[in-house]
Amino acid sequence: MTKLLGVALGILTAIGGFLDIGDLVTNAVVGSRFGLGLVWVVVLGVGGICLYANMAGRVAAVSGRATFEIIRERLGPRTALANLAASFLINLMTLTAEVGGVALALQLASGVGPLMWFPVAAFAVWLVIWRVRFSVMENVTGLLGLCLIVFAVALFLLGPDWNELASQVVPSVPESESTATYWFYAVALFGAAMTPYEVFFFSSGAVEEGWTTRDLARSRVNVLVGFPLGGILSVAIAACAAVVLLPRSIEVTSLSEVALTVTEAGGKLALAFFLVGVVAATFGAALETTLSSGYTLAQYFGWTWGKFRRPAQAARFHLSMIIVLIVGVAILITGVDPILITEVSVVFSAIALPLTYLPILIVANDPEYMGRHVNGRTVNFFAMAYAPIIVVASLAAIPLLVMTGAGS
Template sequence: MKRLLAVTLGILTAIGGFVDIGDLVASSLVGARFGFALVWMLAVGLVGICVYAEMAGRVAAVAGRPTFDLVRERLGPRIGLANLAASLLVTLLTLAAELAGVALAVELLSSVPYLLWVPAVTLLVWLVIWRVRFETMERIFGLLGLVLIVFVVAVFRLDPSWGDVLHQVTHPAVPQGEGVPTYLYYAIALFASAMTPYEVFFFSSGGIEEKWKPKDLATVRVNAFLGFPLGGLLALSIMAAAALLLHPAGVSVDHLSQVVLPTSVALGKFGLGLALIGVFAATFGASLETALSSGYTVAQYFGWRWGKTAAPRTASRFHLVVIVALLACSALILTGLDPVKVTEYSLVFAAVALPLTYLPILVVANDPEYMGEHANGRLANTLGTVYLVIVLVISVAALPLMLATKAGQ
């Protein structure tokens, strides 16, 4: 039981990274628009985040250093500051969308307009961060988010032709009527949704909060290699449900209500209710992650004392950043901006910032001065280098493709 509870950091991180409001809609949109033609990219992103999350967690356990602390040291103050600005912008955009996502889930349950729920959701997120223990927060929202497994059940209840599904997955092609640039744009969005920088910020900082040591490396690996694949499975099931139900009907996805539609068709009101609970838990967990990550990145760069477990009087600047981030993001959503579009744009900007986040992790994880006998082996270095090349290519292509396709239109 203790080992099972230890994995909840990875589960919370994975669900917050793979299944936040933007990824809920993006996975469903891709399934409805491209069928199973982009499953391969989701798999590529999943392997990448597992590789780098394990490195970041191992560095946190062995060297006692969180990710953004390494970013400043390895990139220098100026480039580190530029990375801080880019990463913080992406994290704040994502936080704004997550707060709206929680409010949208409550709207579907209550029929009260989501904008009226945004202030209450923001206050509740802050109260959880302020009053709930880190371990309790992980376990409640990480495990509750697993209710999204209802999408897996819905896929089976939709009774697909598994031979046809396998053929589409293994023989991906640009669907008729879609352009190659649009196809590549959504491929990059899926990859970035899997490897969003705040995931490793939260994962490594959470390891420091939980006081991981070299003896906890087994826990690090269980979190990385079980928690993140669980998140990937949930994202895949959302995509598959949309591909089976919405793609043949030519239905496009631009709202949360359309994302959960397959669970209603396959499982009725009970399935729909479970899906909404899972959406609430996933987006609320992502709100906690992104709010804390805002504080983590700023405090670690400037060398302030930080940590959810640190009392406000001893880490006042860290807690102030978290509060300001929540208030600013709440105000942004209250302007009426489309939360789904906000997150889709944040994924593109995240893709641009990926190399500056992952390069320092790879360098330090391979440094025997920091890691001793726990430095990267040949397999970890090979995979890390391959994925660094991939993120470099994607970071260069992301903005041109967004402009060329008018954000996937």
């Protein structure tokens, strides 16, 4: 029974933890502009993150080493340094967006401007990392993030024309949008689903919690059930935006437009669930991105690392996390729009994705590291099929960003 409860909790945490500010905003923007015409990208992204996380978790459990320890060892310090630089930059952008997302949700709840909430959110992140146990931190934020199921409930309460909604699933470019913009948001959705920090956190957390090969089955179930169900919530967000915002030509420029999609169906109660879910999801993602920043630096440079270690035992690891939080707040205080940072960060996530996906794919097929736990034929078929998709999305991201003015 204990094992069954552990699996159930892991699945629920994976669902709640799948959605962050990137998924929330990008799916809402896409739904308000393209309806469900880009749902296929969500499906593609969920499949990719399942493969990616499954391989990274298995590599960590079998080898006892996390992502950047292996990348440095397998590719050499120079190549790994390029990977580190790109991944760390994307992670910093994502962290800034998540802290901004927490502040925007608190602004929506309190009416107090986000400028006050930026340092409060960052301090709360540091405090939780310092004082709260790893499993409690992960499970509480993931479970509270399940409040975002309000989007699925709201969709049914809105009572849309289901046949008309289903017809939008066929990929097509609306007359009001350009083909370049369509593909820009396809890349953005793909990047939002496969943000590298999720895997840095997942694999490092596996090492922190002392995973072994005995934990592989539970990990596989959590990934293969939790992430797809989280993807369903992503589709629900896009569908609510397609029903409420698209017919009125309302663009998503803040969280208030996203909130409108659920308040129209469920009023203040739905808004309360929305606010709790957004704060939990963005705060949980801020915890993960902060830890991922420390993990990547410490693993590459060979520092002592681990959340279970006190600051005196892993000073550089903890100091690096404090610094990235300060930098993130400093960026937000300049007045830059957190929603814009979010939209750009998911695109850059797609750019950096090959730098960590391909090395993990190589190691997952290396008997020297994995022994008999190398990728099976089925996993390898799909993992290899995703490799060119990831590379193409990475190469196309910058040209599409420039051509479309970040989708404007």
